[in-house]
Amino acid sequence: MKLPQDVKAYIAKKVAVRLTICLLLEAAAVVVVMLWGRKLLASVKTGITVLCYVVFFLLPFVFSGVPLKLIDRTWYGVVEKVDVDTTYDNDQPFKPTLEHFYLKNTVYLTVKEPDTERLIIKKVYAGRAKLQRHINTYKKGDTVFHLYGSQHTIVLPIAHETHVQCAVCGAMNELPEIGEGEEPTCHNCNLTLIRRIK
Ligand SMILES: [Zn+2]
Numbered sequence: 001m002k003l004p005q006d007v008k009a010y011i012a013k014k015v016a017v018r019l020t021i022c023l024l025l026e027a028a029a030v031v032v033v034m035l036w037g038r039k040l041l042a043s044v045k046t047g048i049t050v051l052c053y054v055v056f057f058l059l060p061f062v063f064s065g066v067p068l069k070l071i072d073r074t075w076y077g078v079v080e081k082v083d084v085d086t087t088y089d090n091d092q093p094f095k096p097t098l099e100h101f102y103l104k105n106t107v108y109l110t111v112k113e114p115d116t117e118r119l120i121i122k123k124v125y126a127g128r129a130k131l132q133r134h135i136n137t138y139k140k141g142d143t144v145f146h147l148y149g150s151q152h153t154i155v156l157p158i159a160h161e162t163h164v165q166c167a168v169c170g171a172m173n174e175l176p177e178i179g180e181g182e183e184p185t186c187h188n189c190n191l192t193l194i195r196r197i198k
Helices: 005-040 046-064
Strands: 075-090 101-112 119-128 143-146 153-155 163-165 172-174
Touching: 005 046, 075 119, 119 143, 119 153, 153 163
Parallel strands: none
Antiparallel strands: 075 101, 075 143, 101 119, 143 153, 163 172
């Protein structure tokens, strides 16, 4: 799969930023522990001290999204099956009461990867059911594409289709008239629109 150069550069930068943030936070954590660690945890048992250190040093990973975000990958394929899972969820961190619950839709795609013929199942959307978002976006036979690090999974346009979603930012774009050898760019993020897999 050949990705446009500007899109590749964008992803590389995004990964570098995440890793840098993670390393800086980790360095800050080391400084905090060296300066105040002993004082703060002076009165607790050794086991709890170790646990506190472990949790503390894991925090930078949580905040920077490393490595969870980094295990994402670019993938594409043909949709074999669309599953919408409707469940109850809530936004309350503690003890939600009945009125905090809402219906949530999670959209899963079963996709056949053309290169390996392998079936993969991917979660492409989760959100409040009443918004009905992405319920009708995907259908069997669509070719879908997901870019590493992006929150979106786009449907690649078939011939004569006039719109395409940006694989990076998710904005919907009207396909402009373009000359031979030119590639259209997104009106929102200015990166090259991915219309087909090369
Ligand atoms: Zn865009």
